[in-house]
Amino acid sequence: MRAAGRISQRALRLAGAAVEPGVSTAELDNIVRKYIEEQGATPSFLGYGGFPASACISVNNVVIHGIPSENTILKQGDIVSIDVGAYYEGFHGDNAWTFPCGDISDEAKALLEATKNSLFEGIKAAKSGNTIGDIGNAVQRYVELRSYSVVRDFTGHGVGAKLHEAPNVPNYGTPGRGPKLMPGMVIAIEPMINIGTYKVKVLRDRWTTVTADGKLSAHFEHTVAVTPEGPVILTDAD
Ligand code: MG
Numbered sequence: 096m097r098a099a100g101r102i103s104q105r106a107l108r109l110a111g112a113a114v115e116p117g118v119s120t121a122e123l124d125n126i127v128r129k130y131i132e133e134q135g136a137t138p139s140f141l142g143y144g145g146f147p148a149s150a151c152i153s154v155n156n157v158v159i160h161g162i163p164s165e166n167t168i169l170k171q172g173d174i175v176s177i178d179v180g181a182y183y184e185g186f187h188g189d190n191a192w193t194f195p196c197g198d199i200s201d202e203a204k205a206l207l208e209a210t211k212n213s214l215f216e217g218i219k220a221a222k223s224g225n226t227i228g229d230i231g232n233a234v235q236r237y238v239e240l241r242s243y244s245v246v247r248d249f250t251g252h253g254v255g256a257k258l259h260e261a262p263n264v265p266n267y268g269t270p271g272r273g274p275k276l277m278p279g280m281v282i283a284i285e286p287m288i289n290i291g292t293y294k295v296k297v298l299r300d301r302w303t304t305v306t307a308d309g310k311l312s313a314h315f316e317h318t319v320a321v322t323p324e325g326p327v328i329l330t331d332a333d
Contacts, residue, residue: 096186096187096188096255096281096318096320096329097329098183098184098186099136099181099182099183099184099186099187099188099329100188100190100318100328100329100330100331101188101329101330101331101332102130102131102134102136102181102183102188103131103139103179103180103181103187103188103189103190103318103330104188104190104330104331104332105130105332106126106127106130106131106150106179106181107127107177107179107190107191107192107330108332109126109127109130110123110124110126110127110150110177110179111177111192111194113126114169114175114177114194114195114196115169115196115197116169116170116171116196116197117168117169117170118168118169119163119164119165119166119167119168119169120152120154120161120163120164120167120169120175121148121163121164121165121167123150123152123163123175123177124148124149124150124152124163127149127150127177127179128141128148128149128150131149131179131181134181134183135183136181136182136183137181137182137183138150138179138180138181138182139180139181139182139187139188139189139258140178140179140180140258143258146160146162146302147162148162148163149179150163150177150178150179151176151177151178151191151302152167152175152176152177152178153175153176153177153178153303153304153312153314154167154169154173154174154175154176155173155174155311155312156305156306156309156310156311156312157176157303157304157305157312158176158246158249158287158289158295158304158305158306158312158314159176159178159249159287159304159314160297160302160303160304161176161302161303162300162302162303169196170196171196171197171198172196172197172198172199172200172203173195173196173197173199174193174194174195174196174199174203174206174207174311174313175193175194175195175196176191176192176193176194176312176313176314177191177192177193177194178190178191178314178316179191180258182258185256186255186256187254187255187256187257187258187318188254188318188329188330189254189258189283189285189316189318189330190283190316190317190318190330191285191314191315191316192211192314192315192316193207193210193211193313193314193315195207202290202311203311205241206243206288206290206311206312206313207313209237209238209241209243209288209313210238210243210286210288210313210314210315211313211315212237213233213234213237213238213266213286213288213315214234214284214285214286214315214316214317216233216234216236216237217230217231217233217234217266217284217286218284218317218319218326218328219233219326220232220233221276221282221284221319221321221326222276222321222325222326223276223277223278223321223322223323223325224275224276225275225276226270226271226272226273226274226275226276227262227263227264227265227268227272227273227274227276228268228269228270228271228272228273229268229270229271229276230251230264230268230276230282230284231264231265231266231267231268231269231273232267232268232269232270234266234267234284234286235266235267235268238286238288243288243289243290244288244289244290244291244292244293245266245267245286245287245288245289245293246266246287246288246289246293246295246312247265247267247293248295248304249287249295249304250263250264250265250266250285251263251264251265251266251282251283251284251285251316252264252282252283253280253281253282253283254281254282254283254318255281261274262274262282264282264283264284264285266285266286266287266288276321277321278321278322278323279320279321279322280320280321281318281319281320281321281329282318282319282321283316283317283318283319284316284317284319285314285315285316285317286314286315286316287312287313287314288312288313288314289306289310289311289312290310290311290312291306291308291309291310292306292307292308292310294306294307294308295307295312316330317329317330317331318330
C-alpha cells in the first residue's frame, strides 16, 4: 500500500507543479495518467463508476469530482483541487491537495491553510483505540472554530484492495462514537471544507459537485494506516 500511495502522491505533485494560468484541467489529467501508467500502475478513478478521467479536478466553487476538460482553463487566482488515486500490485492509494493558481486572495489562502491543517488534525486522531468519530470531531472542531463549514454529503473511506471500503470516515462526529480504529486499518481522511454553507449540489453530469452558494471549497486528503506506533501517512513520497 505504501508503493501505491507513493505513486499516487508523486502523480499529484507533478500535476500540482503544472498548475498555472492558461493550463487546462485536461492537461493536468494527462500528466497524472501518464505518470501513473509509466510506473506500471493504473489510475484508480479512470472508469470508476463511469468516471471519464484519471484525476478529479475541481476549481473554486467545485467541491469534488470535477471532470477535467480542455475547456476549463485555469486563471490567476483560482484554487484547484486535484484528487488522484493509483492502483498498484493489488492496492489503491488515494490523495488530494488544493493548489493556488498564481496569486490568490487572502480569503482563499486562509481556506487552504485551514483545510490542510484540519487534515493533519484528523490524521493525529487516527490512533489505535480511538474511533472514527474522534477523527471527524478533530476535523470539525478545527474548521468550525474558524467559521468554515464541513461538507456532509461526502466522506472519507476505508481504502485497500478496493478504492472505497468500509468504514465511511465523515469529517464531522462525536468523540468516542463510530467504529473503533485498530492496527492494520487503512483509511482515506479527506476534509472538504467550504467558506459558506456546508450544502452542496451535484450538477447534471452526475459528477461535478459544487457549493450550493457558489463560494469557495477546498479538499486535502491522505491515505493513512493505523499502526501500533500511531498513524502513518502512506501517500507521502518523502
Ligand atoms: Mg478518497
